[in-house]
Amino acid sequence: MTFHPRIDYATFHTSQRQLEDEGAPFVYTAEHRARFDEILKRYPPDRKRSAVLPALYLVQRQLGYITANAMRYVAGLLEITAADVEDVVSYYTMFRTKPAGIFVLQVCRTLSCALNGAERVTEELSGKLGIVPGQTDASGTFTLLEAECLGACDRAPVVMVNDAWHECLKPEDASKLIDDLRARGEAALSGCHHVIEHKR
Amino acid sequence: MEPLLTKYVREPNSFTLDFYLQHQGYEGLRKALALKPDEVIEMVKVSGLRGRGGAGFPTGMKWQFVDKKSPNPRYIACNADESEPGTFKDHLLMERNPYLLIEGCAIACYAVGARVAYIYIRGEFLHVQHILEQAIADAYARGFLGKNVLGSGFDCDVFVHRGAGAYEAGEETALIESLEGKRAQPRNKPPFPAVVGLYNCPTAVNNVETLCNVPLILFNGAAWFASLGPEKNGGPKLYCVSGHVKRPGVYEASMQVTLRELIETRAGGARDGRRIKAVIPGGSSVPILLPDQLDTQASFDGVQKAGSLLGSAGLVVLDDTTCMVWLAGNLLHFYRHESCGKCTPCREGTDWLYKILRRIECGEGQMRDLDLLSSISANIGGKTLCAFGDAAVTPVLTGLKHFRHEYEAHIKEGRCPLPADWRARATVGAH
Ligand SMILES: Cc1cc2nc3c(=O)[nH]c(=O)nc-3n(C[C@H](O)[C@H](O)[C@H](O)COP(=O)(O)O)c2cc1C
Ligand code: SF4
Numbered sequence: 170m171t172f173h174p175r176i177d178y179a180t181f182h183t184s185q186r187q188l189e190d191e192g193a194p195f196v197y198t199a200e201h202r203a204r205f206d207e208i209l210k211r212y213p214p215d216r217k218r219s220a221v222l223p224a225l226y227l228v229q230r231q232l233g234y235i236t237a238n239a240m241r242y243v244a245g246l247l248e249i250t251a252a253d254v255e256d257v258v259s260y261y262t263m264f265r266t267k268p269a270g271i272f273v274l275q276v277c278r279t280l281s282c283a284l285n286g287a288e289r290v291t292e293e294l295s296g297k298l299g300i301v302p303g304q305t306d307a308s309g310t311f312t313l314l315e316a317e318c319l320g321a322c323d324r325a326p327v328v329m330v331n332d333a334w335h336e337c338l339k340p341e342d343a344s345k346l347i348d349d350l351r352a353r354g355e356a357a358l359s360g361c362h363h364v365i366e367h368k369r
Numbered sequence: 370m371e372p373l374l375t376k377y378v379r380e381p382n383s384f385t386l387d388f389y390l391q392h393q394g395y396e397g398l399r400k401a402l403a404l405k406p407d408e409v410i411e412m413v414k415v416s417g418l419r420g421r422g423g424a425g426f427p428t429g430m431k432w433q434f435v436d437k438k439s440p441n442p443r444y445i446a447c448n449a450d451e452s453e454p455g456t457f458k459d460h461l462l463m464e465r466n467p468y469l470l471i472e473g474c475a476i477a478c479y480a481v482g483a484r485v486a487y488i489y490i491r492g493e494f495l496h497v498q499h500i501l502e503q504a505i506a507d508a509y510a511r512g513f514l515g516k517n518v519l520g521s522g523f524d525c526d527v528f529v530h531r532g533a534g535a536y537e538a539g540e541e542t543a544l545i546e547s548l549e550g551k552r553a554q555p556r557n558k559p560p561f562p563a564v565v566g567l568y569n570c571p572t573a574v575n576n577v578e579t580l581c582n583v584p585l586i587l588f589n590g591a592a593w594f595a596s597l598g599p600e601k602n603g604g605p606k607l608y609c610v611s612g613h614v615k616r617p618g619v620y621e622a623s624m625q626v627t628l629r630e631l632i633e634t635r636a637g638g639a640r641d642g643r644r645i646k647a648v649i650p651g652g653s654s655v656p657i658l659l660p661d662q663l664d665t666q667a668s669f670d671g672v673q674k675a676g677s678l679l680g681s682a683g684l685v686v687l688d689d690t691t692c693m694v695w696l697a698g699n700l701l702h703f704y705r706h707e708s709c710g711k712c713t714p715c716r717e718g719t720d721w722l723y724k725i726l727r728r729i730e731c732g733e734g735q736m737r738d739l740d741l742l743s744s745i746s747a748n749i750g751g752k753t754l755c756a757f758g759d760a761a762v763t764p765v766l767t768g769l770k771h772f773r774h775e776y777e778a779h780i781k782e783g784r785c786p787l788p789a790d791w792r793a794r795a796t797v798g799a800h
């Protein structure tokens with residue numbers, strides 16, 4: 170996470186800061202609650218806090234993002250404070266506190282991908298969608314983000330779309346990927362090595 | 370050397386239990402369970418296995434340090450966070466050969482007297498996590514995990530714990546904090562995790578590739594393992610080659626191999642018509658090597674002798690189209706983003722370095738900025754809680770050392786001196 174752009178020295182008091190979205194009162198669906206109970210068994214009974222990341226993933230799956238009320242709910246389940254939960258949510262990049270598009274595109278921008286044209290991929294996607302990284306397009310379909318090394322540098326440039334992967338995306342194919350995603354959803358993605366090698 | 374860890378990765382069914390059982394699967398665990406835990410540790414010590422996560426610390430010794438007298442339970446934490454730029458070997462192992470890791474975890478638990486191993490996997494590897502979880506379920510079903518493993522009386526649980534996007538979670542004490550449900554920020558050392566680790570209990574943190582080597586040692590013997598490589602650098606090693614090469618990928622070799630052989634023979638060398646300008650041999654955190662150092666032996670000790678580190682064995686190859694100021698800026702963007710924020714020099718300094726580098730790249734730098742870069746770097750390196758700080762200034766310091774003329778050219782000409790059509794990157798100034 171980065172601390173710098175958000176801190177506006179002297180004009181901004183953290184004590185006045187409010188969470189972006191209170192959201193409606195939150196409870197897990199029965200299915201998610203069962204999954205949560207299952208996950209909790211992996212940790213010692215007096216170490217429930219260990220389940221905070223999985224618990225937040227379940228929230229995000231249910232709502233698409235994490236609201237203040239959901240954080241309070243998770244805090245109650247794990248017997249920690251809501252501030253403890255917010256501390257975690259605000260640290261890890263994979264948690265969102267705002268709604269996102271149906272497809273969240275994360276272009277890896279780190280060295281090996283950048284050497285193979287990742288910056289150009291982002292430019293193409295930006296142009297096609299009419300947004301800059303960090304934004305969601307007007308139709309609410311696509312959110313464009315940049316990510317740091319995704320751990321598949323031999324398949325550069327790599328793009329993550331929600332939890333799935335698309336590898337070896339050339340800048341010239343970037344715009345077509347958007348059309349394919351609109352038409353076929355995640356079936357348009359190459360997937361990870363695993364899948365690629367099976368297709369060969 | 371014939372591939373050992375990646376021998377079957379291209380077989381369509383390599384990730385299934387039946388395939389694994391047909392190829393010596395769980396034989397290492399059987400052998401381990403017939404020995405005493407101390408004998409297993411002794412074997413790993415004699416084999417000379419060194420940690421594959423970055424530091425190259427002897428694994429047997431790390432296990433021996435796990436406090437056996439403590440009244441608390443002990444833990445194995447497998448580091449599957451793999452976030453070091455240029456590194457993608459653990460990914461392949463878990464995706465294509467997940468049982469090897471599970472077997473390694475079980476043997477490690479047996480050796481240090483733990484009952485539970487947590488595999489901390491980075492959040493972006495969800496597809497890999499699914500494969501691992503399936504493999505773990507199959508292992509339980511056949512009695513390789515759970516209560517009374519293979520009738521030996523030894524109980525062992527392996528759980529996957531998913532991270533959520535934080536490079537720093539790869540640092541061993543930050544990983545433990547994250548496992549405990551907190552921000553991934555490192556702890557002070559000492560005490561080391563072997564004494565006070567997860568839940569304040571003795572814990573061994575081991576990399577995925579490290580644990581995958583353990584079944585091989587048990588099955589084939591410590592002497593065999595040591596004989597596979599140069600002295601103190603035994604066993605097979607996975608190398609990740611990426612960047613400007615014809616065939617990027619994971620290559621397995623004995624540590625006798627040279628950087629040249631990996632880059633030119635295995636990975637196909639530089640792209641047509643290009644020549645290699647520099648190589649980062651061990652993930653983005655280590656010093657840059659120059660083309661005349663390519664005959665260096667790609668072992669922990671060999672690369673160190675050449676003035677760099679083998680680190681996570683992520684070789685990033687840079688050809689003559691690469692602007693070294695841009696490169697430092699790209700990596701500092703990474704470090705600025707990933708700094709956990711606990712120490713001021715790292716949190717603030719990486720941002721300053723990034724901004725100054727971008728300024729120089731865009732042609733708006735001044736000569737005194739070069740001194741500023743050195744001075745900020747000197748105030749980060751060696752002055753932080755974890756090794757991240759040293760890693761973050763490495764691209765700047767080695768860039769200035771070997772390619773100072775490029776920095777100066779940017780400042781004098783007021784622009785990037787490389788031809789614009791060489792760039793695989795966006796127009797300068799777009800940031
Ligand atoms: C900033 C930082 C990031 C790290 N990231 C990783 C990582 O992603 N994977 C890993 O195995 N080790 C990583 N390490 C090294 C671990 O701290 C630790 O040394 C390693 O997991 C020990 O395992 P080994 O002895 O098997 O190598 C990192 C270290 C630092 C300082
Ligand atoms: S050096 Fe950086 S990453 Fe490491 S503890 Fe300090 S702030 Fe965190």
Ligand code: FES
Nearest residue numbers: 277282319321322
């Ligand atoms: S640099 Fe993009 S996956 Fe590693």
